[in-house]
Amino acid sequence: xxxxxxxxxxxxxxxxxxxxxxxxxxxxxxxxxxxxxxxxxxxxxxxxxxxxx
Amino acid sequence: xxxxxxxxxxxxxxxxxxxxxxxxxxxxxxxxxxxxxxxxxxxxxxxxxxxxxxxxxxxxxxxxxxxxxxxxxxxxxxxxxxxxxxxxxxxxxxxxxxxxxxxxxxxxxxxxxxxxxxxxxxxxxxxxxxxxxxxxxxxxxxxxxxxxxxxxxxxxxxxxxxxxxxxxxxxxxxxxxxxxxxxxxxxxxxxxxxxxxxxxxxxxxxxxxxxxxxxxxxxxxxxxxxxxxxxxxxxxxxxxxxxxxxxxxxxxxxxxxxxxxxxxxxxxxxxxxxxxxxxxxxxxxxxxxxxxxxxxxxxxxxxxxxxxxxxxxxxxxxxxxxxxxxxxxxxxxxxxxxxxxxxxxxxxxxxxxxxxxxxxxxxxxxxxxxxxxxxxxxxx
Numbered sequence: 001x002x003x004x005x006x007x008x009x010x011x012x013x014x015x016x017x018x019x020x021x022x023x024x025x026x027x028x029x030x031x032x033x034x035x036x037x038x039x040x041x042x043x044x045x046x047x048x049x050x051x052x053x
Numbered sequence: 054x055x056x057x058x059x060x061x062x063x064x065x066x067x068x069x070x071x072x073x074x075x076x077x078x079x080x081x082x083x084x085x086x087x088x089x090x091x092x093x094x095x096x097x098x099x100x101x102x103x104x105x106x107x108x109x110x111x112x113x114x115x116x117x118x119x120x121x122x123x124x125x126x127x128x129x130x131x132x133x134x135x136x137x138x139x140x141x142x143x144x145x146x147x148x149x150x151x152x153x154x155x156x157x158x159x160x161x162x163x164x165x166x167x168x169x170x171x172x173x174x175x176x177x178x179x180x181x182x183x184x185x186x187x188x189x190x191x192x193x194x195x196x197x198x199x200x201x202x203x204x205x206x207x208x209x210x211x212x213x214x215x216x217x218x219x220x221x222x223x224x225x226x227x228x229x230x231x232x233x234x235x236x237x238x239x240x241x242x243x244x245x246x247x248x249x250x251x252x253x254x255x256x257x258x259x260x261x262x263x264x265x266x267x268x269x270x271x272x273x274x275x276x277x278x279x280x281x282x283x284x285x286x287x288x289x290x291x292x293x294x295x296x297x298x299x300x301x302x303x304x305x306x307x308x309x310x311x312x313x314x315x316x317x318x319x320x321x322x323x324x325x326x327x328x329x330x331x332x333x334x335x336x337x338x339x340x341x342x343x344x345x346x347x348x349x350x351x352x353x354x355x356x357x358x359x360x361x362x363x364x365x366x367x368x369x370x371x372x373x374x375x376x377x378x379x380x381x382x383x384x385x386x387x388x389x390x391x392x393x394x395x396x397x398x399x400x401x402x403x404x405x406x407x408x409x410x411x412x413x414x415x416x417x418x419x420x421x422x423x424x425x426x427x428x429x430x431x432x433x
Contacts, residue, residue: 004211004212007212008211008212011212023068026064026067026068027060027061027064029060029064030060031060032058032060032063035060035063035064035067036067038067039067039070039071039074042068042071043071043074043075043078046071046072046075047075047078047079050079051207051208051211052075052078052079052082
């Protein structure tokens, strides 16, 4: 398997993991402003996950 | 500050809002994927694709249009290359004007307006660059072209290495330069996405028998290689003659030799690896510079920037920069005039002929604007 595919797989898994952490944190948070703040993090990670800049 | 609301419900609402924003951004992003409308004029005798020369590119964003304008009388073969960098519109708009308006009577002109088609599928939002440029025709109708970036799109060419080792020179450059088509020459078929495009362009030169290749670019006002022509050693005399011809028309065009140790550039590698004489030209584009002010479509097209006027007064620019700026017409006028002068110099140097009609002069394009030299959308 080419090395770039391994790197790409690891990159994607890492992106999914961070997204999971941020979204789960958003659901646990009882502060609406913290939840809104999470949007600013989720959007770029979600776009990266689907390779959309 | 905390509000008394159900935090699970609010999280779902915010997540839904995030998805909506992402979908909107996705549509905005993919809006740059369709090819631009380029309307072949009466002079175009064949419209080909890079994949006609290198079939491996078929169905990829590396494939791009190759327009052939062939006269009825044989003569010199010239290639006009542009769009290596999709954020340098004076180059590719000059090529598009020739495709839509010019007619070759003697010789052959091969035009690749958007050499790196992938670079046109994305832009630099963090530089506030516009995604599209709009031009108004004399009848009031509009034409729209994408304003892309300097490098291939990372969805086509990924990942970037930490250090880009150029093939075959092994010259080391910064990692993102791996997607710069003008560092990828001479290219290779089994190489990266961008190297395959460079390889295909070299094949076009070989198969079409190109004698002179002219690569059109733009640069920021604080960059020393500007309003200039760089020439491969075999094209030095040709470039000198063109530079003199430009000066006769009060257009300064400084002449620079292609550095032997700076590899991967079109005019160095195509000159070394094909029989063609190769040159590269730069005009002045403030939207690429780092000391510019408000960045929008007007800056790209009109080229007016107060910060560069101030920088010029401090002696920090390599071109004169006043309140009139460097509008696209002025930049294209330089490229088109230099193209005409280079073609003339080639015919004298190689005792051949090349006759072309319909190339706007510097005065004409400055007086009438770019829109006057584009075909109306829907007209064939």
